[in-house]
Amino acid sequence: MTTYEPLRLHVPEPSARPGFETNFSYLHLSPAGAVRKPPLNVQPAQTSDLAFSLIRVLDDDAKAVGPWAPAVEPSVLLRGLRTMLKTRIFDARMLMAQRQKKLSFYMQSLGEEAIGSAHALALADGDMCFPTYRQQSLLMARNVPLVELICQLMSNERDPLKGRQLPVMYSVRRAGFFSISGNLATQFIQAVGWAMASAIKNDSKISSAWIGDGATAESDFHTALTFAHVYRAPVILNVVNNQWAISTFQAIAGGEGTTFAARGNGCGIPSLRVDGNDFLAVYAASQWAAARARSNMGPTLIEWVTYRAGPHSTSDDPSKYRPADDWKHFPLGDPIVRLKSHLIQLGVWSESEHEKLQSELEIEISAAQREAESFGTLLDGHIPNADSMFEDVYKVMPPHLRAQLKQVGA
């Protein structure tokens, strides 16, 4: 008779906690240029290798190599560099403003700027992103006025969302940026519904759904994959795997020994795993997925491998749960440095031009902040009036809310 050891529960752990060094071999990287590029109409079953490898274009010498290297004008790349840099400087400024209590809360996207910046280039006017709270680069790519964004962050009298939402939970319909919920994963299936609607109306628009590695554990993620596959919805399903969901390592969301891209294959969706810190790879993979969606070939799932370089939010302290210098050792590097090096190598950019751009953006962002602050901050009490709190609960205010508004005496 066979005897067995007592059963034991497996609880995944990251390779290192504070004071030690992370072993990033768990990422299973592929060399730049090594991963094949299939035809648009590839069968899902024939992309399983792509879900377990890593599409990379920029090699260690900042050269664009391999089948995914996109034919793209340097001017587009320069625009992308500017978007990434603007996002990073904006984040840094707003972080400082939060420490000055001018806003209650902030979430930066440090280290992840390439993903939204390059992805936005594959989208057209009228397409709709259903983002999470770390895709501000999409807004920067669409040149949404900074004053408008900062007024939302400061919940001031010009806040387009009337003080109802936490900072960074933007809604900018004209820029193809759906209202951020704050509840995780809910937007993923909504993006699929939006794409289904576009198909129902024989429209040409596509949607782009966003989720983090942690929230893929929610049922809405799996539901979205099922609906997207069943109805062949024109949607790009983006999983931003930045390794950490607050203090929870991606293995707790189910990333150990497999990939998040592999989830798509199981649902019959062609799926790619891509270096999210490689602007050119993000650009190429997004173009590929968008072309599939626009051609009635249905959804594509893309796992963007990146690293959350900063804390989850201003309420978080990552030094409590992961090595403090982790990002320095992250093998996919800094997306801004990588694209900058590539552009310098192409001969269209230089360190001095980069410094000049950085100063210009700093001046632009400070000016926007000053203008936004002239409309008030959470600190000085110039917030939207109490009346507006009762608006938009329903399209027309019902009697019980009119009575409550009267009681407030605003």
Add this chain to the structure above:
Amino acid sequence: MNMEQQEQAGMKTTPMSMIQALRSAMDVMLERDPNVVVFGQDVGYFGGVFRCTEGLQKKYGTSRVFDAPISEGGIVGAAVGMGAYGLRPVPEIQFADYFYPASDQIVSEAARLRYRSAGEFTAPITIRMPCGGGIYGGQTHSQSPEALFTQVCGLRTVMPSNPYDAKGLLIASIENDDPVIFLEPKRLYNGPFDGHHENPVVPWSKHALGEVPEGYYTVPLESASVYRSGNQLTVLAYGTMVYVCEAAARETGIDAEIIDLRSLWPLDLDTIVASVKKTRRCVVVHEATRTCGFGAELMALVQENCFYHLEAPIERVTGWDTPYPHAQEWTYFPGPARVGAAFQRAVEA
């Protein structure tokens, strides 16, 4: 003939069951508005387990009326996205008892999308779901979860009690720009039910409110109807309980004024207050469980608005605070005997 019917007096009418009336409402709206889509489990080719969507896919095609995976969260989540695009989705949840997986999409998303985006995005969706017991459905096919919706700001909760209202309210709900929870008392699908389960079902064709205009009309939301006028006490009821209360009035001989709320929230407070001030007594009746049920809110509203007019404590008749049992269904169901006893207490106090 009620007020709305008089307004529609010129229209051709047909006897319809509540199922036929609901189907007719969706038919009318699919025809009138190319942005209306209908989907849910089994609603496409088959036409729904209660047949409410029968024939609609054949008439309007598979991109307007279609089957959905067994995923209430997915059905409502997709509907929210479709609404954001500009459609008017009319998803069906097969039984109200199954809506729980969709709670996050209903409560956190559909109900608050207009508010959180300051009107940039809205969810003009109407979620149909059959509710209530009396069909031996056991604890997973009999629930009345209306209070879980009326507590959520941003939702409208509607429950018709007859074919005429069902069609007019469903059209008004689909046209409304707010998310609407449309609860259909399934025990009323084929005829009014007064709680005497031992009797055969009387079809809607024998009832005045089973006579339904064939075309477009609406019954306004936030509007109650006085189903039966009376002077001795006011009864606040909705759905199946309207007929149970009518039977209780008949059997006790008490001249009850029965108000059919129709829209549970936001509701028509003026009609309630006017009636209670007239009769000075009030009984609240619903099939759902008692504690923190919608009846508690109704009692509070009557107390707040009519206290100095009341001559008796407000009575409340509800289902018991147990899951809806299978074999003991008629012990759970608040039938005419329990309702009639409350009427007696209210008039004798």
